[in-house]
Amino acid sequence: MTQQAPPGAPAQRAPREAFSSRTVFILAAIGSAVGLGNIWRFPYIAYENGGGAFLIPYLVALLTAGLPLLMLEYGIGHRFRASAPLAFRRLHPKTEWIGWWQMGISFVIAVYYAVILGYAMLYTTFSFSKAWGDDPGTFFLSDVLKTSEEVTVGLEFVPSVLLATSIAWLALLVVLLLGVQNGIGKVNLVLIPLLVLMFLVIVVIALTLPGATDGLNAFFTPNWTALTDSSVWVAAYGQIFFSLSVGFGIMITYSSYLKPKTDLASSGLVVGFGNSSFEILAGIGVFAALGFMAGVAGVGVDEVATSGIGLAFIAFPTIISEAPFGTLIGVLFFATLTFAGFTSLVSIVEVVVAAAQDKLGLRRRTAVLGVVVPMALISLALFTTTTGLNLLDVTDNFVNQFGIVAAALVSVMLLTAGFSALPTLRDHLNSVSSFTLGRTWMVMVGGVTPIVLGYILINTLTTTLAEGYGGMPTWFVNTFGWGTAIGLVIIALLLSRLPWPASSAASDLSPSPAILDAHVDRHRMRGDQPLARWSDTALRTPALGQDFSYRTVEEGADASPGRHAAEPAAPDTPGAPAPGTTAGTGATAPWTSGAAGTTDPARTEEDPR
Amino acid sequence: MTTAAIVMLIVAMVTVWGGFIAAVLHLRRSPEVPDNDQGFGADDYVRTT
Secondary structure, eight states: OOOOTTOOOOSSOOOOOHHHHHEEEHHHHHHSSSHHHHHHHHHHHHHHGGGGGGGHHHHHHHHIIIIHHHHHHHHHHHHSSOOOOHHHHHHOGGHHHHHHHHHHHHHHHHHHHHHHHHHHHHHHHHHHHTTTTHHHHHIIIIIIIIIOOOOOOOOOOHHHHHHHHHHHHHHHHHHHHIIIIIIHHHHHHHHHHHHHHHHHHHHHHHHTTHHHHHHHHHHHOGGHHHHHHHHHHHHHHHHHHHHHOOOOSSHHHHHTOOOOOOOHHHHHHHHHHHHHHHHHHHHHHHHHHHHHHHHTTOOHHHHHHHHHIIIIIIHHHHHHHHHHHHHHHHHHHHHHHHHHHHHHHHHHHHHHHHHHHHHHHHOOHHHHHHHHHHHHHHHHHSSSSSHHHHHHHHHHHHIIIIIIIHHHHHHHHHIIIIOOHHHHHHHHHHHOOSSOOOOOHHHIIIHHHHHHHHHHHHHHHHHHHHHHHHTTOHHIIIIIIIIHHHHHHHHHHHHHHHOOOOTTTGGSSOOSSOOOTTTTTTHHHTTTTTTGGGGGGGGOOOOGOOOOOOOHHHHHHHHHSSSOOOOOOOTTSSSSSOOOOOOOOHOHHHHHHHHHHHTTHHHHOOOOO | OOOOEEEHHHHHIIIIHHHHHHHOOOOOOOHOOOOOOOOOOOGSSSOOO
C-alpha cells in the first residue's frame, strides 16, 4: 500500500471519529429518534386516528416506510463515511445539494428546538413550587413567555427563557466539544436508560391515579371504521416519518461514525422498534394522566386530550397540581422531556457540525465552536423574545412540512430513479448485515415512500396555499414560513456550487466509488470528464472487504452497443480507453481500478504512473 | 377497562415491545466484529490517484 497522498490533500488528518461500539451507536440513534414528538405528539395522534385501531396503520407505516428509510440512510452514511453533503457528493457529485438542504433543515430545527428545551427546563423547576397556580394556560403565555399580542419579530427578551435556553446551548456545546464517542456517545449511554427508567416511574404513578383506566379506555378502544379513512393512514405515515428523524441527515451523519463491519439492517430494526416502544409507553403514561385530569374536572377524556405545547405546558401542570405525588410527576415529566429533547438536539446540531468540519477541513473543536456559537446566538435572538412563540410555530410547521418532507421526497426519487443508487446501497447493506434486503426493500424505498410523501406534501401544500397558516398575517407566514422553506433550497444549491478547498475532507479518498449510471455518466466512464476532478469519489478501501455492486459500471464498459449502451470510444481519443480494457483505466477511470483491485490487488500497484 | 381496550393494549405491547425484544435478540445473535483492523486511518486506503 502506498502512502502517497492525493494532490492537494493535507499531509495528515486525524482518523475519522467513531462510536466505540454498536451499542453506543444504537443508543445514540434511539436518543435522536426519541424526542419531544414521542411524548407529546404520538399519544394524541393515535387517540385522534382510531385509538387502538391506529396500531395497524402505524405498524404498516413502520414496516413499509420507516424502517426501509432508516436503513437507506444508514447505507448512505456508512458506505460513504461523511457528513450529509460530502456523503451525497461521494455518491454522485450531482446529488451534493441534497446534503446541504438537509444540513439547512437541521440548522433551522435546532435553533427553535433548543428554546422548547428551555421551556422544559424552566418547568422542571416550576414543578417544585407548582408556580403556575390555578390557571396554567394564562401562566404559560402571560407570565412565562410574556407573549406579545402582536404577531411580529421583536427584540424584547424574556430573561428566564433566555437564561434557560442559554444553559441548553452551553450544555450542547460541551457535549459536542467532547467528541463523537466521549460526548455524544456517553451522553446517550447515560440519558437513554435514565429516560426510560424515569418514564416508567411516571407510568406506574399515573396508572395508580383514579380515572387512569378511563384514559386508557379512550386511548386503546379501537375505532375500526377509522381504517377506511385515508387521513388516518396519512397520519400514521407522518407520525412514523417525523418520529424516526429520517430525511434530514441525522442518520447519515451518525452511521458515518460506525465501524466498517457493523450489522446495519439489524441495528435499524432495534432503533425503529425501540423508538416505537417508547411511543407506546408514552401513550400509556400520558393518557392515564389525562384520564385522571378528566375525572377531576368531571368531563370526558375527549375534552382534555391535546398535544404539543398545550399538553406539556398547560395540561400537565394541571395534572401535577391535583395529583398525589404531583411534584414528583412534574419533575420526572419535565426532566424526561428535557432529556429526550436534548439527545435529539445533539444529533441535529451534529449534522451541521459534521458538514462544516468536512467542508472546511477543520478540527472538531474549531468546527463545534464555529457552528454552535452562531447558532446559539441566532436561536436566542429570535426565539427567546416575547414574539418568539409565533415564530417558533410558523418555522416548525414549514420546515417540517415543506423542508423535511420535500427533502426526503426529492432524495428518494433521485436515489431511485435519477441516479439508480438503490441496488448498490442494497448490496452495501447486505454485505454487512445479518439478514438480506431484497427487491421488497427497494420497492418500499423507491415506490411506497415517494407515493406517501408526495401525497402528504401535495395535501399540505394545497391546504396551506388555500387557507394560509394558523390565521397569522400573510407577510409573517410568507417571510418566515415560505421564506425559510424556499430559502433553504436556494442556499443548498448555492452551497453545492462552492468549490471544496484543498484542505477539505473532499480531498480524502472516499471509502467507496461513486455510483455511476451506465447511460447518464457514460462520458465520465469513458474518461471524457475524468472523475479526477472528484478525487474523493475515486477509490474504496480494501478494509471494507465487501462485495460491492459494480454491475452498473461494468455494464457501461462492456455492454454490447445496444440502444442504451455507451458508445464505444474512438481509439484515437486521448485518455479514452477502448471498452473492455482495464489496463490504464486506473488513470482515467479510477472506479474500475477499485473493482479490479477486488480480484487482483496487484494490478493497482502495476499501474504505470 | 373495556374488553376491546384491554385486547388492543395487549396487542400493542406484544407487537411493538415484542418486536423490540426480538430485534435486540436477533442483533445479539450476530456478535460485533472485533475491530483491531477496523480503523479508518490513512493506512487503510490504497493510494493510486
